[in-house]
Amino acid sequence: DVKVTQSSRYLVKRTGEKVFLECVQDMDHENMFWYRQDPGLGLRLIYFSYDVKMKEKGDIPEGYSVSREKKERFSLILESASTNQTSMYLCASSLGGVAEKLFFGSGTQLSVL
Amino acid sequence: AQTVTQSQPEMSVQEAETVTLSCTYDTSESNYYLFWYKQPPSRQMILVIRQEAYKQQNATENRFSVNFQKAAKSFSLKISDSQLGDTAMYFCAFMKDQGAQKLVFGQGTRLTINP
Numbered sequence: 001d002v003k004v005t006q007s008s009r010y011l012v013k014r015t016g017e018k019v020f021l022e023c024v025q026d027m028d029h030e031n032m033f034w035y036r037q038d039p040g041l042g043l044r045l046i047y048f049s050y051d052v053k054m055k056e057k058g059d060i061p062e063g064y065s066v067s068r069e070k071k072e073r074f075s076l077i078l079e080s081a082s083t084n085q086t087s088m089y090l091c092a093s094s095l096g097g098v099a100e101k102l103f104f105g106s107g108t109q110l111s112v113l
Numbered sequence: 114a115q116t117v118t119q120s121q122p123e124m125s126v127q128e129a130e131t132v133t134l135s136c137t138y139d140t141s142e143s144n145y146y147l148f149w150y151k152q153p154p155s156r157q158m159i160l161v162i163r164q165e166a167y168k169q170q171n172a173t174e175n176r177f178s179v180n181f182q183k184a185a186k187s188f189s190l191k192i193s194d195s196q197l198g199d200t201a202m203y204f205c206a207f208m209k210d211q212g213a214q215k216l217v218f219g220q221g222t223r224l225t226i227n228p
Contacts, residue, residue, distance in 0.1 A: 042220040
């Protein structure tokens with residue numbers, strides 16, 4: 001089975017800190033995604049990547065950046081964490097074909113105090 | 114831009130009952146895909162079922178089936194003989210046929226199956 005691993009299940013950070021959320025997949029998937037999940041809003045796409053060193057903005061990229069130096073790893077970076085970035089962050093990956101299903105990690109619940 | 118709307122924030126049924134979760138979407142695309150994902154308390158999102166818009170036949174996966182009404186832009190999920198393990202958040206999602214393979218999600222419906 002495909003495994004998507006997120007480095008932390010829970011994370012608490014201070015306002016203004018630089019935060020790194022790491023995601024690793026083990027099935028050589030082309031596509032990787034970062035979503036944030038908020039009650040009543042569902043999942044919203046922050047960034048995605050369809051190849052190494054390639055990235056595209058999703059629907060809510062402001063305040064975030066990403067890095068994909070290796071195919072299996074996709075990092076989400078909060079340059080200067082703010083309280084409105086308190087959320088559940090979900091990483092996902094998929095093969096490069098059409099409408100391939102996404103495989104998700106178990107999420108990181110980030111609290112910014 | 115595509116939008117997906119789930120109008121039922123929460124639902125609750127008794128074990129073994131049938132339950133239907135609603136989903137509507139808005140798009141100008143003619144070809145696309147629709148999905149239902151399940152997120153149990155473990156937080157691991159799991160694909161439940163997938164529908165290709167150009168197929169008229171409704172998708173079915175064991176106890177899970179959909180009612181896809183393309184003209185009405187409606188995509189409901191029916192769970193038959195509900196089980197305690199069906200308790201989860203359910204998300205409806207849309208993906209275009211062309212371009213970036215990214216999902217647009219609805220707000221989610223929290224389903225509770227009571228013993």
